[in-house]
Amino acid sequence: MRELLGAGFIILGIPFFIASTLGLLRFPDVYARLHALTKADNVGLGLICLGLAVQANSIAVALKIVLIWGLILLASSTGATLIASSALRHGSAPRRRSDKDTHADR
Amino acid sequence: MRLNAHKLTKWLDKWQPPPWHALLLRTLLYSGLWWVLTEGQGSLWIGALLALAIAFCAPLSVATWPAQLRWWKLPAFILFMLKLSLKGALEVATLATSQRCDANTLTYSYRFRFLTQPYQQLLMANLVNLTPGTLTLNVHHDALYIHILHHHPDVEAQLKLLESRIAGLYGLPQRSMV
Numbered sequence: 001m002r003e004l005l006g007a008g009f010i011i012l013g014i015p016f017f018i019a020s021t022l023g024l025l026r027f028p029d030v031y032a033r034l035h036a037l038t039k040a041d042n043v044g045l046g047l048i049c050l051g052l053a054v055q056a057n058s059i060a061v062a063l064k065i066v067l068i069w070g071l072i073l074l075a076s077s078t079g080a081t082l083i084a085s086s087a088l089r090h091g092s093a094p095r096r097r098s099d100k101d102t103h104a105d106r
Numbered sequence: 107m108r109l110n111a112h113k114l115t116k117w118l119d120k121w122q123p124p125p126w127h128a129l130l131l132r133t134l135l136y137s138g139l140w141w142v143l144t145e146g147q148g149s150l151w152i153g154a155l156l157a158l159a160i161a162f163c164a165p166l167s168v169a170t171w172p173a174q175l176r177w178w179k180l181p182a183f184i185l186f187m188l189k190l191s192l193k194g195a196l197e198v199a200t201l202a203t204s205q206r207c208d209a210n211t212l213t214y215s216y217r218f219r220f221l222t223q224p225y226q227q228l229l230m231a232n233l234v235n236l237t238p239g240t241l242t243l244n245v246h247h248d249a250l251y252i253h254i255l256h257h258h259p260d261v262e263a264q265l266k267l268l269e270s271r272i273a274g275l276y277g278l279p280q281r282s283m284v
Contacts, residue, residue: 019199
């Protein structure tokens with residue numbers, strides 16, 4: 001039963017990773033791409049970690065997996081702001097809707 | 107080498123023993139971390155000794171929960187963040203898989219209403235990245251400079267709600283609610 005539940009969570013997590021990769025390829029600028037990496041990826045990873053934690057043999061292992069997810073959330077969120085502020089400082093202005101979107105039809 | 111000795115002297119000058127409750131809390135937290143990291147297989151004595159040593163040496167401002175944090179509100183806050191995170195992921199997934207990535211992106215400056223301390227503002231800056239459609243570009247002069255992936259009227263209300271929830275977590279007075 002636990003294996004089945006764990007596998008269910010892992011399978012649920014995969015579409016979020018695929019969506020995040022699509023966002024990374026299709027979104028028009030660095031800022032929009034960071035949205036894909038900080039949101040869809042983290043939920044996908046969270047579901048996969050949850051699936052692995054459910055299948056773990058002990059509470060300590062399950063907590064370790066959840067701790068890994070928590071640390072990745074923290075690193076990804078902080079890293080996104082650092083990358084965005086660095087991009088902004090170096091002159092890459094965020095795109096507006098009115099700007100011509102060359103990636104939209106890909 | 108001389109620089110390191112200088113740093114050590116400076117650290118020793120600043121160091122003071124933590125109060126017993128902070129020491130107890132830190133030792134429990136670090137021992138728990140040791141137990142989790144070793145998957146319950148490591149020696150408890152080594153873990154407790156290491157935890158005690160780190161708890162004694164770390165400066166008071168590091169790795170100590172702020173005294174004003176409302177612990178009992180933490181589970182509800184985590185659930186609130188998980189809900190927002192899932193909503194954000196679904197929004198990104200919808201946009202990424204739509205035929206035309208027709209996102210109404212813009213930048214927005216959000217002025218803090220309740221959060222005054224830098225660590226509270228930093229927490230909000232980090233959590234904004236996990237909420238639907240928002241990304242912190244910069245924290246500057248009591249304001250967050252935010253990139254909005256797909257602007258809709260709910261975004262500002264969502265940011266205000268997030269700030270009120272963080273203020274509630276720290277037990278801060280909220281003069282005017284949304």
